[in-house]
Amino acid sequence: MACRLILLLRLTLFAAISTAPKIAAVDQPMSGCATECGELRDIPFPFGISPQCCLDSSFLITCNTTFSPPKPFLGKSTTIEVHNVSLDGLIRIYVVVARNCYYQSGTRIEGMSKNPQLRLSKFAISNIYNKFTAVGCATAATIQEIGGQNYSTGCISQCRNLKNVVDGSCSGVGCCQSSIPKGMRSSNFTLIPFGTKVPKFAPCSHAFVVEEKGFKFSSLDLKDLRGKMHVPVVLDYAVGEESCAEAQYNPRYKHEPFGAADWKFLGILDVAEEKAH
Numbered sequence: 001m002a003c004r005l006i007l008l009l010r011l012t013l014f015a016a017i018s019t020a021p022k023i024a025a026v027d028q029p030m031s032g033c034a035t036e037c038g039e040l041r042d043i044p045f046p047f048g049i050s051p052q053c054c055l056d057s058s059f060l061i062t063c064n065t066t067f068s069p070p071k072p073f074l075g076k077s078t079t080i081e082v083h084n085v086s087l088d089g090l091i092r093i094y095v096v097v098a099r100n101c102y103y104q105s106g107t108r109i110e111g112m113s114k115n116p117q118l119r120l121s122k123f124a125i126s127n128i129y130n131k132f133t134a135v136g137c138a139t140a141a142t143i144q145e146i147g148g149q150n151y152s153t154g155c156i157s158q159c160r161n162l163k164n165v166v167d168g169s170c171s172g173v174g175c176c177q178s179s180i181p182k183g184m185r186s187s188n189f190t191l192i193p194f195g196t197k198v199p200k201f202a203p204c205s206h207a208f209v210v211e212e213k214g215f216k217f218s219s220l221d222l223k224d225l226r227g228k229m230h231v232p233v234v235l236d237y238a239v240g241e242e243s244c245a246e247a248q249y250n251p252r253y254k255h256e257p258f259g260a261a262d263w264k265f266l267g268i269l270d271v272a273e274e275k276a277h
Ligand SMILES: *[C@@H]1O[C@H](CO)[C@@H](O)[C@H](O)[C@H]1NC(C)=O
Pocket: 062, 064, 065, 066, 067, 078
């Protein structure tokens, strides 16, 4: 499927080159297809907001008009909100964070998800753009592949006072990060209380996968992640297929995601296609 997609994009690009020097021609939607859902604009093919308008059901974006403005969700999901779609083979979604908070008495505050799951049938969590992150001062967090023992990792964050917490640094004092493996499609994050005391200035622990550039740790996050319930995650939709284009050689990783499309994109598709044969 990824091969087909790449070929398809490439053919479209060829057409685009010969007619107009503008890469925007690639994302021409099928005629008669809506390309907007709330704040998500210019939804490019292969994505579409109705089954007739997308390449196949995995590229469907469900526009829920119950919300105002309407909200776009990935596939038939009612929780995975789509934030951006780029022709670079990347899609940015919002994913819920795991949160565990305690009252001063030490009792856990209920009603928060201590171990949410992210299930993706088709797209992989980009290992290049995201990091598994935990925030807290008595926090251990793990990320596991759902339904498999193939993969599990995590990190530990500890702090006794705010003085040692450095804004912008996720090296284990207030915030820690670990890499995620290539091709992970589903994951389960778990928060494990760690140590015996939760400091007053950090009543909550958090764990999430996040776009590295989309999260800058601040000591203010130790309270409640500054109110954030969801964080951006980048998914990869053109790579991660077993028989098809694989990421290690892919020069698009030198390239900014979600930036203005440019001509480098052409070279990228060429390489991906060659490798696919
Ligand atoms: C739209 O969202 C509402 C509120 O979350 C939900 O009840 C409803 O089932 C959703 N509709 C669709 C078509 O997903």
